[in-house]
Amino acid sequence: MIGAHGPGAHGSRPARFFWPEQRAQLDRLFEAILPGSADSPGANDVAAAELIDRELAIEPVDYYEVPAWRALYVAGLAALDAACRVQAKVALADATAEQVHELVAGLAAGQLAGFPAGLDQKKLFATLRAHCIEGCFSDPKHGGNRGGAMWRWYGYLESSKPFHRGGGAGGPR
């Protein structure tokens, strides 16, 4: 089991669960689930993966599904990286948006070849999708929805505002 790392409670920033390469893989997957554009924020515009990265690192665990999620992510990211290397001939962290989209489409359909038998592809997809949405639309205090940029564009707790990638009044901050 890969455990929590980073400065944590004794440092200046929260502990993270994923190693940098895993986090890069997760960022790619989340951006495929909610892609951004010049005028609408995507998962990476608001650091959506930050929420689950922090939550999985919290000790003691304060939600009962966390141990199962930890195991699912460690096995699932490795399996998706392997599947990407077979399908697109490239590591997941280096894949293009189109290549990651194809990978996620295969996962959502439960049709990725060579996936470990013990890993339920549809369940893994559902977990990724749910956590991506949580990372985009939860209170920014949990790490995702950076600066409240997704709420501002969507129009939650305030009237919706235009989004301009790269900053500006409605962009990430």
Place this chain on the structure above:
Amino acid sequence: MTAPRFDRPDVIIVGSGAGGGTAAHALTARGFTVTVLEKGEARGAESFLPLDELHFHARKALIPGADVDPQIYAGVDGKQRISVERWWEANGVGGSTLIWDANFPRYTREDFEVLSVMKDVPGDASMVNWPWTYDEFQPYFEAAEHLWCVSGKTRQHEHHARQEPTRDGYELPMPPLRPHAHTQFLMEAFGKAGMMPYLGARAINSQTHAGRPACSFCGYCQFFGCAVNSRANAVNTVLARALGTGRCDLRTGHCVTRVVHDNGKVRGVMYRTEPGGREHFLGASRVFVSVQTIQSARLFLLSQIPDPNKMIGRYLTYHTKGTAELTFKNQPVWDQGPAFQPRTAIGSLQLRDLYTIDDPASGLTKGGKFSIYDPYTCTPPLRQIKTASMGKTRPNVWGKELVEYLRELRAQGGVSFSFTGEAMSLYDNRVELDDVVKDPWGLPVAKTYYRHHEYDRRLADYALGRVIDVMAAAGGELRRYDGQPEANPGYGHVHGSLRAGADPGASVLDANCQSHTVRGLYVLDAAFMPTAGASNPSLTLIANALRVCERVEVS
């Protein structure tokens, strides 16, 4: 006032939610001493802050965890072992009234006398008339609506036959909650189809009332505690009254493990105050059980209540349900800004035009009702967006389709329909004790067997189809569609399993909701309901609790 502690109360009440809390009030008002045993802890409104959808809803801070306290579902074939999270059961003083929607319609004559409506009862279903009439319940509905501080308005249309009938001159204690901005659009659209939505009754303050403020439309309703006490719950209504009498002994952290009885009479209960701790006895000549339908049936089974006709746990019903969501390309989003726009989990329009169905081609006669809301302003974002769909065959979209869904949601008017419908009562739909899993208190958890009848599934599709047709004529395009699957692992509208009836051979409880086989043992949650009915059940179970408590004889 010092909280009383009774060594032998007149009545023991198990559970402090809608039924138990109401009984505590009704009985203490009559002079009885009561001890209320509640498994959970007491929470004040401040404990529901800060408003946080992830914490309270996605991470389910107020409900039992499925890892240690699940319910087991046997699947439609009865052979599965599916561990189910009981999202409809909150532990704590006030029970599930802490997290409910406070949607307060009455059951009506069509529910009490279902056989007068249903001419086509399927041969394998057991649909029965209730042993009471709507008219008999009317005084208790009125008392319940005032006791629980319901907002709304009776007789809203000149032709108001589709709204719940009320006595001439009768009115609810408060006017309706502020209408949603989509109200006029929907009234006109349904009006063209000869249908009449109306502003629904909600146990939510529309103005300052009974020392509690008006709703602030924060949007954190169903699944959340009300942080300002504008939504009624058992704590801020009936339990407050009961405790004020000095005759109510409310004990938290008390898990009742079984009802004690012998020679056909109740003697009291056994309880634990900590998991693994020893059992204690509390005696009383009357025990009122109200811990939600499935848990009440489970307590009957744990207590080995005599059951000569094999009826305990049987005829469990979940309402037939269904959801349809549409978007209107030519209609700007209904958002007047947070300062103006009502944001509650369920908008205030209700539609009962399909409560009975007069369409021979459908093969259906008993239908149900809709709650109508705006997905954008009425539902917090996580819950709403996780169900993002782009049509009947494209559920749970992601990628460009999810972006398209979000663009529509924030810019275009939308509407969502939540259907509550009649369900066929089947003997095999039941509660048993699981023989493997035990809860933290060491008791076998409930195991349910449930499949929806084909009637239920056709009803959901028919009713959803009717409102979709009306909305399509107004320019709506379907986005989300959830009919009623055959399987049902669990749902908040849950009834039956301890059927009440006049015939001891065909029911568990008598017409006063007292056990046929153990005198002095009563049930006050929705387990008593002989059939499901077709409206949100809380008001009717509360009215029934008032009715039952009025009839309890002084020793």
